[in-house]
Amino acid sequence: MSGQGSGGNVIAAICNVFFPGLGQLVQGRILAALMFAIIVVGGYALWFLIVPPIIGAIAHLWSIIDAAKFRAD
Known part of the structure; x- marks a missing residue:
């Protein structure tokens, strides 16, 4: 992976859409x-409560953005 905006980061972000952490x-x-993976799957598993799925959805979005903006030092 060369850096932010690279093709590898785009592929990583797309992988996160389907499974968080991938x-x-x-x-x-x-x-x-x-x-x-633990935070998002745990949050989605508790769908019948109100707060955990919201936290799971925010963590899922965060994982996608984190993969897209990753910059290897």
């Missing part, structure tokens, strides 16, 4: 991938 895993960031 884009970070594609970028090689395992801890971030696990964090996003």
Whole structure:
């Protein structure tokens, strides 16, 4: 991955649309991938409550943006 706006980051962001954390895993960031996957899937699993799905949706959007804006140092 060369940097922000690169083709790799676009692919990672698209992967996150389908499964949260997958884009970070594609970028090689395992801890971030696990964090996003647990928060989003946990939030969506508690759909019958009000607050957890909202938190899950915000974390899902955050994971997509995080993968798209990732810049390797």
